Amino acid sequence: MNSFFARRYVVTIIFVVIALVLLARLFYLQIVDEKYILLAKNNVVxxxxxxxxxxxxxxxxxxxxxxxxxxxxxxxxxxxxxxxxxxxxxxxxxxxxxxxxxxxxxxxxxxxxxxxxxxxxxxxxxxxxxxxxxxxxxxxxxxxxxxxxxxxxxxxxxxxxxxxxxxxxxxxxxxxxxxxxxxxxxxxxxxxxxxxxxxxxxxxxxxxxxxxxxxxxxxxxxxxxxxxxxxxxxxSLDSRIQKLGEHLMQNKVGSIVAIEPSSGEILAFVSTPGYNPNLMVGRNHGNHYMDIQNSPNHRLMIRPIQATYPPGSSFKPLSALIALQEGVITKQTTYLCPGRYLANNGKPKCTHVHGLVNLSSAIAESCNGYFAMVYEKLINARGAKATATSLDYWASNVNKFGLGVKLGVDLNGEKRGRVPTSKLYNKFYPNGQWRSKTILSNAIGQGEVEATMLQLANVECAIANRGFFYTPHLIKAIGDKKVIKPEFTVKHDVGVDAQYFEQVILGMQQVVDYGTARASKIPGIIMCGKTGTAQNSDHSGKNHSVFVAFAPRDTPKIAIAVIVENSGDGGTYAAPIASFMVEQYLRGKITPRDAGPGFSVDYYSGLNLMPQPKVKAPVKPLSPKDSIKQKLIDSAAMKQRAPKSPANRSKPITIAMLPKKEDRK
The missing domain is CATH 3.90.1310.10 (Penicillin-binding protein 2a (Domain 2))
Structure with missing residues (x-):
């Protein structure tokens, strides 16, 4: 009897243990281990x-x-x-x-x-x-x-x-x-x-x-x-002048940047040739992207911040301001221009004999000799043997205007351009064998000076503000609270006292009133500007037309920089385009000009100034005899060929890269 009850208890315990194990397993599968829950959910969810x-x-x-x-x-x-x-x-x-x-x-x-x-x-x-x-x-x-x-x-x-x-x-x-x-x-x-x-x-x-x-x-x-x-x-973009700028720049290579000087807000940002942004969406966007990428003239390039050029004569007002601040010239400093810079064997040349010029008239008439003199005074300020120190000091002053440095615009890919220093020339000329006359091309914005259009427009903001600028930016507010990045509210001083700007600005006003940009004068609006010619680096076709300006003269509301590649002097193409943009922004319309009915938006937008594609002439097969002769010619040419870099020039750089004659009237 006792053994029967003992067996019964044993069997009961076994069943209880089995039940507990099963319950524990079910608890684990359903509560602890989520894998099966997820599998079950995936069947319906x-x-x-x-x-x-x-x-x-x-x-x-x-x-x-x-x-x-x-x-x-x-x-x-x-x-x-x-x-x-x-x-x-x-x-x-x-x-x-x-x-x-x-x-x-x-x-x-x-x-x-x-x-x-x-x-x-x-x-x-x-x-x-x-x-x-x-x-x-x-x-x-x-x-x-x-x-x-x-x-x-x-x-x-x-x-x-x-x-x-x-x-x-x-x-x-x-x-x-x-x-x-x-x-x-x-x-x-x-x-x-x-x-x-x-x-x-x-x-x-x-x-x-x-x-x-x-x-x-x-x-x-x-x-x-x-x-x-x-x-x-x-x-910060104003779509009215953005559309106008793109219309004016169709069938042209170049860029336009317009900025509000009082805030640094970018009003227009034109890069041409461009593309229709709607092509970058949709099922065929990949094919469209490849077509745009493979098209000539780099349509995807953001030219206002990525293309760099010699600023040409547009650099002269900046050079004058630095010289005034350093005390090497005054507004009364004069120069007798005989049509060439005699102190350097007649180089650089001017387009004609300017006669006696002062600071303002030298800017208005774009006298190369005057600014060559100014540059030499700056670089020789510490003596002929301390040109390296003076050049570096000059470069640091130019950097304060935003040239040779990244401005910090809210776009990726910005280039810094170039402002040459002694380190650059010591690399090119062993043992420091260079002097102020060696690098005299920098005086007129050529030589080794390079800038983007954003930088040149920013320089105009600094001049318009009489000594300071705000970081150029494209977004003025984020979200409903209109939050702006704090770095865009910081005022950047260029290190030139306000008293020195008036004489330079007077010269820039005269450029538009009766100088090289007189055809682009806006009736009833005082615009201060400077034409320039940027040398074409590959020497194919014409040089590049440059114009920088701000308006009105007092309480300026817009500063602008325009470049039209391969089109010649600044007064012919870049200045008219800038004047239309400025008037459209300030007045909301464009009035007839004194230059005549041909001076119109339709005329300039209709111009096709695209560079002609290079066509290679068919190569005639050489006979064995001609082939040997050609190899000898090629070998001799390789020995004599001088690379573009100043490091390989056999003589010091004494010839300034001059703008076109039309830019020097």
């Missing part, structure tokens, strides 16, 4: 990323420059793909079977077989509508809504930039925030303000049936997170 709308970008007057339009991405989860009519899907998407297999293979490589990846991106609403009704026929495929950029006026492509699908290095750089198939700002303010524009992604959990058709929100959306739209950007 689909997680969908909700992409936020990128922030819109507007001009300073509230006109929309960039907005969003909805598109649809076809997503594929390779592991869920089952046999179906692939030809039907290919027909709907407009692709072939080879394209289908390639896209599916790429999806597996990018994101594995268990995660959804973009199969075909940026479908239009019409195409999505025709696909949606049959989506259940294609297991493993789904549709994801996102927005892409749209440019209502198709302007300011280089300023705005474009978005592009993320690359692996983008994902690594941003710590995994982005996933394959996401988009990121690639250039322009789309890139430099990416974090503000992109917003925050959301997540949507959808209940689906056995055909994958959505049937509502999982748990009534309790586990969803809302997407947060990107911040709105208010740009």
């Amino acid at each position: 689909r997680t969908r990323i909700v992409f936020p709308a990128r922030g819109p970008i507007k001009d300073r007057n509230g006109i929309v420059l960039v907005e969003n339009q909805p598109v649809y991405d076809i997503m594929v989860t390779p592991k869920q793909v089952k046999p179906f009519d692939t030809l039907a899907l290919c027909d709907l998407l407009g692709i072939d079977m080879k394209g289908f297999r390639l896209r599916l293979a790429n999806a597996k490589i990018k994101n594995g077989v268990t995660r959804a990846t973009v199969f075909e991106g940026q479908l239009s609403g019409a195409l999505y509508a025709s696909l949606q009704e049959r989506l259940y026929e294609f297991p493993g495929f789904d549709v994801q809504l996102r927005s892409v950029r749209s440019y209502p006026d198709s302007i300011a492509a280089h300023f705005l930039g474009y978005t592009d699908e993320v690359k692996n290095y983008d994902i690594e750089k941003h710590g995994g925030y982005y996933h394959p198939g996401d988009y990121i700002g690639r250039t322009g303010v789309e890139s430099s303000y990416e974090e503000a524009l992109r917003g925050q992604r959301g997540v949507q959990n959808l209940m689906v049936d056995n055909k994958g058709i959505p049937k509502g929100r999982f748990a009534n959306g309790a586990y969803d997170t809302a997407a947060v739209a990107g911040e709105q950007l208010i740009s």
Whole structure:
């Protein structure tokens, strides 16, 4: 009896232990281990990323420059793909079977077989509508809504930039925030303000049936997170003069930068030849990008901040201000111009005999000899044997105006230009065998001095403000609170007392009133400017037309720099374009000019000044005898050929690179 009860207890205990083990296992599977919960959920729940709308970008007057339009991405989860009519899907998407297999293979490589990846991106609403009704026929495929950029006026492509699908290095750089198939700002303010524009992604959990058709929100959306739209950007751009600038610069190579001196806000940012920013969105954006990239004249180049040129005569007012501050000249300093600089064997030359000139008239008449004298006084201020020290001091003073340094504009890719120092010339000339006359070309903005149009426009801001400037910038407000970056509110002093500006500004006013830019005088508006000619570095075609200015003379509201490549002197093309831009901004219209009816927007916009493509002459095959002779000629030429760098010049640089005659009237 006792043994019977003992066995019964043993059996009972065994069953209890087994039950406890099963209960423990169930508890582990259902509560502790989430793998099976997730597997169960995946049978009925689909997680969908909700992409936020990128922030819109507007001009300073509230006109929309960039907005969003909805598109649809076809997503594929390779592991869920089952046999179906692939030809039907290919027909709907407009692709072939080879394209289908390639896209599916790429999806597996990018994101594995268990995660959804973009199969075909940026479908239009019409195409999505025709696909949606049959989506259940294609297991493993789904549709994801996102927005892409749209440019209502198709302007300011280089300023705005474009978005592009993320690359692996983008994902690594941003710590995994982005996933394959996401988009990121690639250039322009789309890139430099990416974090503000992109917003925050959301997540949507959808209940689906056995055909994958959505049937509502999982748990009534309790586990969803809302997407947060990107911040709105208010740009400093004035779309009226931006459009005018692009119109005037069509069929030309060059750039325009206009800045409000009192704030540093960039009013116009023109880079030509450009491109239609709308070509950078849509299913064919890759093909359009390659067409633009491979086109001549570097259409993707952001010329206002990336192309550098000798400033030419536009550099002379800056040189005069430094000389006045250093006390090597006064406003009464005169120079008797015989048509050439006698102190350096007649070089540089002037276009004609100017006679007796003072500071203002030397600027107005653009006397090379006067500014060669000024430069020599600066570089020899500490004696002929201390030219290196004086040059470095001169260079540091030029740097204060924003030349030879990055200004810090809110765009990526800005170039610093070049202001030469003793280190540069000591490298070119061993044992310091150079003096002021060796580098005299710098006196007239040629030689080794190079600047961007942004820098030249900024110099005009410093002159217009009588001694200071604000960092040029393109975005004046972020979000509804109109937050601006604090670095854009800092005043930068150029180290020249305000008293020295009036005489220089008087000379710049005379340039427009009766000097080299007199045809561009604006009735009723006092504009102060300076024409210039930038030497064409490759010596093919004409030099580049340059004009810098600000207006009105008192309480200036706009400073501008214009360059038109391969077009000659500054007064012929750059100055008229600048005058139209200035008047449009100040008056809101353009009035008839004293220069005549031919002096009009239509005339200058209709000019085609694009450089002619170089055509290579057909090469005639050489006979064996001629071939040997040509090798001897080539060998001799290689020994005599001097590279462009001053380091390989056999003699010191004593010849200034002169602007064209028309720029020296």
